[in-house]
Amino acid sequence: MPKILVVGGGYAGFYTAWKLEKHLRAGEAEVTVVDPRPYMTYQPFLPEIVAGSIEPRHAIVPLRRHLKRTEVITAKVTYIDHAAKKATITPDVGEPYDFEYDHVVVTGGAVSRTFPIPGLADQGIGLKTVEEAVAIRDSMLDNFAKASHLPPGPERDRLLTFVVVGGGFAGIEVFAEMRSFASALLKFYPQIEFDDVSFHLVEAMGRIMPEVSLETSHWVLKDLAKRGALVHLDTQFASCVDGNIELSTGEKFESDVIVWTAGVMATPQIVRHTDLPIEERGRVVTRADLRVGTDDEPIEGAWAAGDVSRVPDLTGGGVGGYCVPNAQHAVRQGKLLAKNLVAVLRGEQPKDYIHKNLGAVAGLGLGTGVFQSGKIAIKGFPAWVMHRGYHGLAMPTWERKFRVFWGWWNNFFLGRDIASLSALQHPRAAFEEFAARPKPPAPAEDKPENSSDEKAVEKKADKPVTKSADKAPAKKAPAKSTAAKKPAAKKPAAKKPAASKEAEKDSADNVA
Known part of the structure; x- marks a missing residue:
C-alpha cells in the first residue's frame, strides 16, 4: 500500500x-x-481571540478528532x-x-518574518498561533489592572501604550480589535479614561491594507483616527530595547505590548x-x-x-x-x-491550480468591518456581518462551526470575555507557593571549645583502652568532660591548674 x-x-x-x-x-x-501541534489553527480568528470575542479552543481543529483514518504524529x-x-x-x-x-x-x-531590530526578539510577540493571541489579550488585561492602581505618570503611560508593527490585513485587524477591546474595558476600570490609552500602528509603506482599494484604506484610517488610534505611515520601527520604542521619524515612547505582523x-x-x-x-x-x-x-x-x-x-x-x-x-x-x-x-493526470480572488473582508472591531471586491466596497456594520458570516462558514467541520457561532450568540447577550489567564504561563506557581516541604536538619548545638578539646583527648585515650583489659581510667574521662561543661563562674579559679594536671596525668597513664 x-x-x-x-x-x-x-x-x-x-x-x-x-x-x-x-x-x-x-x-x-x-x-x-x-x-x-496536534491541531490546526484558523488564523483569521486570532484577532478576535485577542479581543475576547472567541474562545481560543474554538479557533482550532483537533487533528486526531477529525482525521479518523489518518495517523497523526505529534x-x-x-x-x-x-x-x-x-x-x-x-x-x-x-x-x-x-x-x-x-x-x-x-x-x-x-x-x-522579523529583522535584526534591537530589542525585538526580547520584547515583541507575533500573531501566528493561538498561544500568542491569548498572551496578547492577557497582557492587555493585566496592564489595565496594574495601571488602575497607579497615579498619572510615565509608568502608567507605559502600561497603557500598545504597539502593532505592520499595516497588512493581519496587522490592521488585530490593531482595530485591540482598540475596540480597550474601549470596552474602560467601564470596568473607572480610574482609566479614554485618552489615557494609546495605540500606535507602525507601517513602513505609505498606505495600509494593499489588498483593498486606496479609497477603502483611507476610510479605515479615518475610522481608526476617530477611535483615538495613531497610524505612522512611511515609518520604520527602529528599536524597542527594554520597551523603549524608537521610530525612524525620531519619535520615542514606551510600551509593554509590541505585536509584530510585518510579514511571514x-x-x-x-x-x-x-x-x-x-x-x-x-x-x-x-x-x-x-x-x-x-x-x-x-x-x-x-x-x-x-x-x-x-x-x-x-x-x-x-x-x-x-x-x-x-x-x-x-x-x-x-x-x-x-x-x-x-x-x-490511479494513473490519471493532475489539474492546475487556478483561483481568482473574489474579494477581501476584514473585521475592525465589534460592529465594524470592511469588504472589497473589485470596485465594490462595503464598510461599517454590514461588512462586519459579512466578515463573521464568511469566516464562520469557512471554519472546517460542522462541530467547530457550531462552537464558533454559539460563542458569538452568547457574547451578544453576555458580552465579550474579559478574564485574564496569565497565570497559565506559570501554572505551578500557586502550588509551589503553599506546598509543604521537608524541614531542614537541626543545626548542631554549640559547645565550649575546651569541651571539644577534652573529647578529642578522650577519643585518643579510648582507642588503646578498648584493646586493654584495664578499663578503669576510661571511666574517669566522661566525668572530667562533664565537669568541664559547667560554667566557669561556679568553679574556683585555683582548681583549674590541678584539673588540667590531673587530666594530663590520666592521659599519660592511659597511653602507658
Whole structure:
C-alpha cells in the first residue's frame, strides 16, 4: 500500500489529509500527518481571540478528532531526503527515527518574518498561533489592572501604550480589535479614561491594507483616527530595547505590548533541511499542479502547498506571478492537492491550480468591518456581518462551526470575555507557593571549645583502652568532660591548674 506523508497540519496539510480520507478507497493508501501541534489553527480568528470575542479552543481543529483514518504524529520533521524517499521524525520524547514514504506533501506553513531590530526578539510577540493571541489579550488585561492602581505618570503611560508593527490585513485587524477591546474595558476600570490609552500602528509603506482599494484604506484610517488610534505611515520601527520604542521619524515612547505582523516566511525548519528544490525566498519550488519541481521537470512523489510553497498564480493577480501566502490559497490548494494525488495514484493526470480572488473582508472591531471586491466596497456594520458570516462558514467541520457561532450568540447577550489567564504561563506557581516541604536538619548545638578539646583527648585515650583489659581510667574521662561543661563562674579559679594536671596525668597513664 502506498504511504503518503503530510509534513505539517496547518491549513493546507489538514485539508489535504481531510480530503484524502474522502477520495481514497479503502486500502488504497496510508496517510500520515506529522506536526508539532496536534491541531490546526484558523488564523483569521486570532484577532478576535485577542479581543475576547472567541474562545481560543474554538479557533482550532483537533487533528486526531477529525482525521479518523489518518495517523497523526505529534513531532517535528527535521529532514526530508527525497532521493531516498525518507524523512527524519524527531519527537519531543525519544530518539529520532526514519519514516519511509512513497509520496511526501510539504505543507509546513510559515512563521513570522522579523529583522535584526534591537530589542525585538526580547520584547515583541507575533500573531501566528493561538498561544500568542491569548498572551496578547492577557497582557492587555493585566496592564489595565496594574495601571488602575497607579497615579498619572510615565509608568502608567507605559502600561497603557500598545504597539502593532505592520499595516497588512493581519496587522490592521488585530490593531482595530485591540482598540475596540480597550474601549470596552474602560467601564470596568473607572480610574482609566479614554485618552489615557494609546495605540500606535507602525507601517513602513505609505498606505495600509494593499489588498483593498486606496479609497477603502483611507476610510479605515479615518475610522481608526476617530477611535483615538495613531497610524505612522512611511515609518520604520527602529528599536524597542527594554520597551523603549524608537521610530525612524525620531519619535520615542514606551510600551509593554509590541505585536509584530510585518510579514511571514516559509518555515525554516522545513526548507533548510531537505534536498527538494528551494527558491531564493526560501519556498519550495512548486508547479501549477502542486507537484514539486519546474514546468519541464516535475519531481515524482513530491508535492507542496500553502505558505511554504511557491505556486504560480495562473490568474495573473499574484505578486511576482505567484500566489500570495494567505488562508484562501492554502485551503483551496490543499483540497486540489488531495484530488491530484489520488489522480496520480490511479494513473490519471493532475489539474492546475487556478483561483481568482473574489474579494477581501476584514473585521475592525465589534460592529465594524470592511469588504472589497473589485470596485465594490462595503464598510461599517454590514461588512462586519459579512466578515463573521464568511469566516464562520469557512471554519472546517460542522462541530467547530457550531462552537464558533454559539460563542458569538452568547457574547451578544453576555458580552465579550474579559478574564485574564496569565497565570497559565506559570501554572505551578500557586502550588509551589503553599506546598509543604521537608524541614531542614537541626543545626548542631554549640559547645565550649575546651569541651571539644577534652573529647578529642578522650577519643585518643579510648582507642588503646578498648584493646586493654584495664578499663578503669576510661571511666574517669566522661566525668572530667562533664565537669568541664559547667560554667566557669561556679568553679574556683585555683582548681583549674590541678584539673588540667590531673587530666594530663590520666592521659599519660592511659597511653602507658
